[in-house]
Amino acid sequence: KNYPPGPYSWPLVGNIYQLRKLACTHGGQHLALLELSRRYSSDVIALRLGRQNMIAVSGYEGIQTILNGQEYEGRPWNEFIKIRNMGMRKGITMSDGPEWKEIRAWVVRSLRSVGFGRREMSVMIKDEVVHVVENLKVGGVRSMKPVIAPAVINVLWTMATGKRLCEGPRLQYFMELMERRAKAFDMSGGILSTFPWMRYLAPEFSGYNVLMVFNEEIKNFLMDIINEHKENYTPGNEDDLIDMFLGEMYSGKGAKAGFTEDQLVMILMDLFIAGITTTTVTLDFLFLNMVMHVDKQKRLQQEVDAIVGRERLPELSDRPNLPYTEAVLTESQRICMVTPVIGPRRVLSDTELLGYTIPENTTVLINVYSVHMDPLHYPEPEKFKPERFIKDGVYVPDENLMLFGRGRRRCPGEALARSALFLLFVGILQKFVLLPVPGKQTPTLDIVPGLTISPKPYEVLVVPRDNCTNGTSKLID
Numbered sequence: 001k002n003y004p005p006g007p008y009s010w011p012l013v014g015n016i017y018q019l020r021k022l023a024c025t026h027g028g029q030h031l032a033l034l035e036l037s038r039r040y041s042s043d044v045i046a047l048r049l050g051r052q053n054m055i056a057v058s059g060y061e062g063i064q065t066i067l068n069g070q071e072y073e074g075r076p077w078n079e080f081i082k083i084r085n086m087g088m089r090k091g092i093t094m095s096d097g098p099e100w101k102e103i104r105a106w107v108v109r110s111l112r113s114v115g116f117g118r119r120e121m122s123v124m125i126k127d128e129v130v131h132v133v134e135n136l137k138v139g140g141v142r143s144m145k146p147v148i149a150p151a152v153i154n155v156l157w158t159m160a161t162g163k164r165l166c167e168g169p170r171l172q173y174f175m176e177l178m179e180r181r182a183k184a185f186d187m188s189g190g191i192l193s194t195f196p197w198m199r200y201l202a203p204e205f206s207g208y209n210v211l212m213v214f215n216e217e218i219k220n221f222l223m224d225i226i227n228e229h230k231e232n233y234t235p236g237n238e239d240d241l242i243d244m245f246l247g248e249m250y251s252g253k254g255a256k257a258g259f260t261e262d263q264l265v266m267i268l269m270d271l272f273i274a275g276i277t278t279t280t281v282t283l284d285f286l287f288l289n290m291v292m293h294v295d296k297q298k299r300l301q302q303e304v305d306a307i308v309g310r311e312r313l314p315e316l317s318d319r320p321n322l323p324y325t326e327a328v329l330t331e332s333q334r335i336c337m338v339t340p341v342i343g344p345r346r347v348l349s350d351t352e353l354l355g356y357t358i359p360e361n362t363t364v365l366i367n368v369y370s371v372h373m374d375p376l377h378y379p380e381p382e383k384f385k386p387e388r389f390i391k392d393g394v395y396v397p398d399e400n401l402m403l404f405g406r407g408r409r410r411c412p413g414e415a416l417a418r419s420a421l422f423l424l425f426v427g428i429l430q431k432f433v434l435l436p437v438p439g440k441q442t443p444t445l446d447i448v449p450g451l452t453i454s455p456k457p458y459e460v461l462v463v464p465r466d467n468c469t470n471g472t473s474k475l476i477d
């Protein structure tokens with residue numbers, strides 16, 4: 001009787017259609033869940049998707065409890081996730097229990113020893129900034145996403161494999177597949193989780209085909225590079241993630257502790273899936289916000305000119321001296337968090353949340369958007385106001401924000417993501433002004449929903465700052 005409130009659940013289908021309809025009318029699953037919370041005046045809403053009992057949680061208090069509570073650190077094993085994981089409960093993102101703990105701890109340690117969060121990483125990212133600047137130097141009307149995505153992929157690829165991935169049709173194809181995959185599902189696993197048989201009846205519509213093609217492509221990609229590493233493996237000479245894993249597999253903890261080839265494939269897949277789209281789209285939103293707020297872009301560039309100048313690329317050590325830039329990065333991520341709903345989690349034992357009884361194995365969706373857009377904490381939450389994070393000229397980190405999650409499932413890629421966002425964003429704005437395309441409407445924050453949300457495709461006028469003509473200066477002013 002203590003179960004959370006929620007909409008009437010229809011036999012067999014549960015609430016899938018209601019949720020989809022609400023997401024369509026309100027513009028995304030995060031907004032649909034917020035609307036349900038409002039309708040039922042509760043931060044915890046009960047839903048049923050097919051055979052899955054689910055709760056959606058909004059508000060700081062409930063979300064804090066979940067992110068920090070051990071009983072919420074499980075992951076469900078529904079049809080979408082089974083297919084996503086090629087039937088194997090391995091890797092980091094969708095596994096749980098003792099093997100997940102062991103493997104996650106190993107990945108975090110190993111990423112650190114290949115330079116993650118350290119100088120080596122920023123050198124690698126700066127190499128990518130140079131490529132992007134070269135690509136943009138002719139200026140003109142451009143889409144930013146296809147320019148920045150290869151840079152993000154290359155940073156991750158170099159960490160994992162020791163070398164850059166050459167740009168070409170295969171990389172383009174891989175990027176397209178990733179995008180289609182992100183759009184075909186949402187955090188609840190979409191229609192495939194509710195009606196697994198839809199894969200036979202409507203393989204295209206249910207997203208089954210794109211998932212299978214993506215899995216096949218990424219597995220082939222990864223197996224080529226793993227086999228190359230196996231052929232050249234020399235013990236004691238492990239300087240990328242794959243070599244380190246092979247070392248652990250051959251002469252370290254071995255298969256008993258979960259160090260198998262399948263595990264390696266899933267770890268790499270998890271890092272690429274979780275890292276590429278999120279980081280690329282966060283950058284895409286940042287550039288979009290700069291085009292929508294050219295005055296704020298100009299203020300940021302003045303700060304960068306004063307502290308970094310134009311002769312050298314920005315360094316991570318410049319960060320503390322760039323409070324306005326830091327505030328712009330935070331504000332854009334607050335309003336345009338690419339994962340406004342995080343999870344899904346699985347409740348590991350019966351528990352209580354905000355006075356409601358939550359049974360074991362309930363799936364949990366966490367609506368972080370509700371916290372980041374709370375008008376009590378962020379007056380006029382829809383407005384882009386970097387100044388809200390600045391006090392007396394100093395950037396003040398906001399404890400309320402959960403941009404990379406919290407607790408034991410906190411994003412293990414945070415250090416890389418934060419560094420890549422800073423160096424690529426500031427490196428590009430140091431060299432170019434981004435403006436609305438003359439004669440076209442200024443792009444807006446309209447989103448494309450999915451597993452990660454993204455902005456609707458937009459174009460910008462890229463103007464190299466060093467050759468700003470009078471005409472362009474007028475546009476900027």
Ligand code: HEM
Pocket residue numbers: 092093094104156270271272274275276278279282338339342343344402403404405406408409410411412413414416417
């Ligand atoms: C702007 C970029 C990124 C954002 C906004 C982001 C956000 C998040 C969030 C909120 C979570 C927590 C999910 C939960 O609590 O259930 C998470 C988990 C995760 N992230 Fe990131 N992330 C980003 C970049 C990256 C990168 C670059 C990598 C890889 C190097 C990565 C790898 C992962 C993995 C593997 C998990 C799952 C952790 C687990 O379940 O134990 N992420 N991320």
